[in-house]
Amino acid sequence: MVDAVTPILEEYSAYTDAQMRALFEKRKSVGHLYDMMKYHLGWLDENFRECRAPRGKSLRSTMCLLACEAVCNDYRKALPAAAAVELLHNFTLIHDDIEDGDEKRRHRDTLWKLWGVPQAINTGDAMDIVANLSLLELEGTVRPEMMVSIMRLFNETVIELCEGQYMDMEFQERDDVSVDEYIKMVSGKTAALIEASTAIGAMVATEDQSIIGRFKAFGRKIGIAFQIRDDILGIWGNPENTGKSAKNDIRNKKKSLPVLYAMEASPERDELKRIYGKEHLTDGDIARVFDILTRAGALEYAQKEAKRYKDEAMSQFEGLKLYKAPMDKLNAIGLFLVERDY
Numbered sequence: 001m002v003d004a005v006t007p008i009l010e011e012y013s014a015y016t017d018a019q020m021r022a023l024f025e026k027r028k029s030v031g032h033l034y035d036m037m038k039y040h041l042g043w044l045d046e047n048f049r050e051c052r053a054p055r056g057k058s059l060r061s062t063m064c065l066l067a068c069e070a071v072c073n074d075y076r077k078a079l080p081a082a083a084a085v086e087l088l089h090n091f092t093l094i095h096d097d098i099e100d101g102d103e104k105r106r107h108r109d110t111l112w113k114l115w116g117v118p119q120a121i122n123t124g125d126a127m128d129i130v131a132n133l134s135l136l137e138l139e140g141t142v143r144p145e146m147m148v149s150i151m152r153l154f155n156e157t158v159i160e161l162c163e164g165q166y167m168d169m170e171f172q173e174r175d176d177v178s179v180d181e182y183i184k185m186v187s188g189k190t191a192a193l194i195e196a197s198t199a200i201g202a203m204v205a206t207e208d209q210s211i212i213g214r215f216k217a218f219g220r221k222i223g224i225a226f227q228i229r230d231d232i233l234g235i236w237g238n239p240e241n242t243g244k245s246a247k248n249d250i251r252n253k254k255k256s257l258p259v260l261y262a263m264e265a266s267p268e269r270d271e272l273k274r275i276y277g278k279e280h281l282t283d284g285d286i287a288r289v290f291d292i293l294t295r296a297g298a299l300e301y302a303q304k305e306a307k308r309y310k311d312e313a314m315s316q317f318e319g320l321k322l323y324k325a326p327m328d329k330l331n332a333i334g335l336f337l338v339e340r341d342y
Contacts, residue, residue: 005332008062009062013058013061015082020086020087023130024037024038024130027130036119037123037126040090040093040094040111042055046114054106056106058086059194059333060193063219064081064082064085064197065082066329067197067198067199067200067205067215068201070205070330071201074205077141078205080137081134081150081204084154085131087128087130088157090127091124091127091128091131094110094111094112094127095121095124097111098112098120135151135154143207154196157192157193160188161193164187165188168254168255175277177255177260178260179264186227190224190226190230192223198215198218199215211320217313218313218316221312221313221316222309222334225305225306225310225313228257228305229337229340231256231258233341234249234254237341237342238341241342247286247290250286250289251281253281258293258299258302259293262292266293275288276289303338310338314331
């Protein structure tokens with residue numbers, strides 16, 4: 001089922017890449033500022049030579065295009081929005097790597113590791129602005145009133161991302177975080193951008209608020225399922241597939257869903273909280289946490305929750321008259337989100 005998604009992502013990411021490349025071509029060269037963006041996107045190597053480095057999944061931009069195509073049968077209308085979504089997502093990754101201290105992403109040195117934190121922050125900030133400029137290219141495709149609504153949703157999404165990221169970092173200093181608080185956090189940190197992706201794709205295609213609302217709800221719920229799967233991979237994922245260190249989330253003392261579940265349900269929750277209360281975890285601590293999570297059934301619980309949110313997301317389209325081919329692709333992506341290994 002996962003393999004069925006690869007050609008979909010490859011096809012639609014090529015459309016988005018072409019749109020992003022056209023955006024960069026319009027910018028005047030300023031040293032290596034845009035080259036650093038291209039490095040992060042996997043287009044250039046560390047010497048700024050063309051390459052085909054490991055790429056992100058382009059899930060959000062693809063879902064934006066598919067949402068538009070499902071409603072009006074023409075993904076091309078949403079290309080500026082898809083590029084904006086992809087650039088916004090990557091700007092957050094540049095900053096996430098700094099905040100988390102991650103030195104590797106997709107098997108390569110992170111941008112801050114190569115060129116320093118100040119340049120990485122500036123590159124991320126600039127990428128955010130380019131994303132907004134891309135969105136403005138929808139002018140003429142949608143009415144001015146809808147354009148304002150799209151811009152408002154896009155920028156409210158950035159605030160939600162920041163709020164979710166704040167909660168995520170603040171959680172690391174607390175030992176009383178609940179599963180409900182976790183859902184609120186990931187709704188901002190992760191699901192908000194996926195919600196914006198599918199909602200804006202629909203907004204480009206129609207002004208029917210009932211249809212737009214269904215795509216918003218779909219994006220929110222599938223986004224939560226996506227983050228739960230990410231939590232699973234952050235602990236149980238294969239580094240060769242994820243591009244990150246094994247058990248990286250435990251080492252960083254992330255309050256992910258499996259950990260929070262064990263803190264509530266495990267008979268060994270007091271020990272788990274004590275270990276997470278340490279300033280730095282040893283390899284022995286990490287192994288012990290992993291053992292506690294396994295014995296608590298945290299993996300099985302997280303898998304069940306991911307599937308539940310995915311099912312709720314897919315039910316949003318019941319009764320709607322949408323184009324079958326793009327909807328089949330969205331269904332395939334929904335399954336991928338809870339089965340992927342990278």
